[in-house]
Amino acid sequence: MKQIIRITVGLTVSCLIAALLMGSVFIVTDKAKKHNEHVNVQETMLGLLGYTKSHPAPPDLSLYTIYRYIITDGDTSTLGYVLPVRKEDGAGYRLMVMDLDGQFVNQYALDLMPDEASEPTGRANALKEVVKPPRTFVYADATILATLGQKRLAYLLPGEFPGFKTFIHVMLALDPSFEILGLEIMEHEEDPGLGAEIKQDYFKNQFKGKTFEKVKDLHVVKEPLPVEYKKYLETGRGKASPISEGELETIRNTYQDKDIYALTGATISSKAVTDGVKNMVAKFAYRINRLDSVISAQHIPVAF
Amino acid sequence: MPATTKTNFQLVSNGILNENPIFRLALSMCPAVGISTTVMNGIMLGIAVLFVQVFSSCTIAAIKNYIHPRIRIPTYTLTIATWVTVIDLVLAAYMPAAYKEMGIFVKLIVAFAIITMRLEIFACKNSVSSSFWDGIGMGLGFMFGMVALGFVRELLGMGTILGYDVLGVRPLLFFVLPAAGFFCVGIMMAMFNYMELVYNRKRRAKGI
Numbered sequence: 001m002k003q004i005i006r007i008t009v010g011l012t013v014s015c016l017i018a019a020l021l022m023g024s025v026f027i028v029t030d031k032a033k034k035h036n037e038h039v040n041v042q043e044t045m046l047g048l049l050g051y052t053k054s055h056p057a058p059p060d061l062s063l064y065t066i067y068r069y070i071i072t073d074g075d076t077s078t079l080g081y082v083l084p085v086r087k088e089d090g091a092g093y094r095l096m097v098m099d100l101d102g103q104f105v106n107q108y109a110l111d112l113m114p115d116e117a118s119e120p121t122g123r124a125n126a127l128k129e130v131v132k133p134p135r136t137f138v139y140a141d142a143t144i145l146a147t148l149g150q151k152r153l154a155y156l157l158p159g160e161f162p163g164f165k166t167f168i169h170v171m172l173a174l175d176p177s178f179e180i181l182g183l184e185i186m187e188h189e190e191d192p193g194l195g196a197e198i199k200q201d202y203f204k205n206q207f208k209g210k211t212f213e214k215v216k217d218l219h220v221v222k223e224p225l226p227v228e229y230k231k232y233l234e235t236g237r238g239k240a241s242p243i244s245e246g247e248l249e250t251i252r253n254t255y256q257d258k259d260i261y262a263l264t265g266a267t268i269s270s271k272a273v274t275d276g277v278k279n280m281v282a283k284f285a286y287r288i289n290r291l292d293s294v295i296s297a298q299h300i301p302v303a304f
Numbered sequence: 305m306p307a308t309t310k311t312n313f314q315l316v317s318n319g320i321l322n323e324n325p326i327f328r329l330a331l332s333m334c335p336a337v338g339i340s341t342t343v344m345n346g347i348m349l350g351i352a353v354l355f356v357q358v359f360s361s362c363t364i365a366a367i368k369n370y371i372h373p374r375i376r377i378p379t380y381t382l383t384i385a386t387w388v389t390v391i392d393l394v395l396a397a398y399m400p401a402a403y404k405e406m407g408i409f410v411k412l413i414v415a416f417a418i419i420t421m422r423l424e425i426f427a428c429k430n431s432v433s434s435s436f437w438d439g440i441g442m443g444l445g446f447m448f449g450m451v452a453l454g455f456v457r458e459l460l461g462m463g464t465i466l467g468y469d470v471l472g473v474r475p476l477l478f479f480v481l482p483a484a485g486f487f488c489v490g491i492m493m494a495m496f497n498y499m500e501l502v503y504n505r506k507r508r509a510k511g512i
Contacts, residue, residue, distance in 0.1 A: 003374070007372060010371075010372040010375050010379075011378060014375070014378070014379050014382055015382065018382045018386045021386055022390065022393075025389070025390045025393050025394065026393055029393045029397035032397035032398060033393065036396065039400070040404075191480070194480060194481075264474070264477070265477050
């Protein structure tokens, strides 16, 4: 009996010490960690828009996030968009509800501060105020709109789709005509040396510059990547390029309308990314067009 | 096993050669087969294991007199898990660049057999300083094994070393796949054992 008590006490004490240690380290580091993650996402987004440290973003560039929620009321579901409001109209956020056919239903003012809006719990608390039971809401996705002054510069879409093993998380940048500006792989678990090559410039940059019409009909071809094209894809912004400007232009024009060249030994991963991107672009174009028409019809003073 | 009489240098070299975790002790084979596809992976995992091994060994050596023998294994696991969590959090908070590369490897370590085994065999019977050197030796030995495996697999599988193209072609794509890990580990283990055999035969022939 004495043994049992000693073992129990010993285990409890060691667990408590470990928990205390881990807990205190977590409290100390949590803020810095969140900050780092935030900076990382910001850098990726600016990088996709073509801004780097040596080529910083202009001061009138602003990023607005639109959150999409699915609101269900019994059998019917509607879409709720959390939209940032223009500064002249008091800033803040508004919830705009529309049905699945794109018809405007209602709009509500939200009691939401910008720093709360970036946190899921903050948004949920504000939404609970206006979406009363029996209606329930589920978070669907977020889109980031980049504007330069009054002009829309790009859309940034965080998204995920199934890869070879698990989900591939990406960030896709589209210009206002839905041409792809860039693709960044955020997280993935593809096989190193095979599927993991999707992270390499020579694969992901193939998507750059594909127009909306082309993306609709984008396929994967199992052909070796031409050497000059590979060189072109690997010349990033700011890096010394072995190819002259004129040649770059010719190569760009030659391969503009070509399909995606599959990675050697990783056709499934290549196909997964291509199909995923295709899907994301098609769905997004459909949604944003509907959203825009409702916003302009209802004269909602959105910030973008 | 009584407290060790080896010098610090012997403790370190023991971990790298005589008791190399991968090739001699055959412990922690999952990462050896799964992760060792590139040299860089090997280095990253090696560094991560080195730190966790040293910290855990020192902790256990310091508190060995207070651990009830019946609950020593849970205590070891707790110690390792605590250090892994602490290192993971600190890296994520203060070294985001390093975390980007090493983050996934650090989280894997909790389940590594080599660390638990070293705590059980060595750290709980020896002083803090010898445990420290033993931890360094084991960590370096593990890193050596992983880098050696990664070198062969990366060179044969992808034709690159540390991401730099050296061959220009991909000779045998098969080597990047998990199955090839078993072949590489097996062949290298055999080579290691054979070398030791030859070395001992020479020593005997010299009559030492």
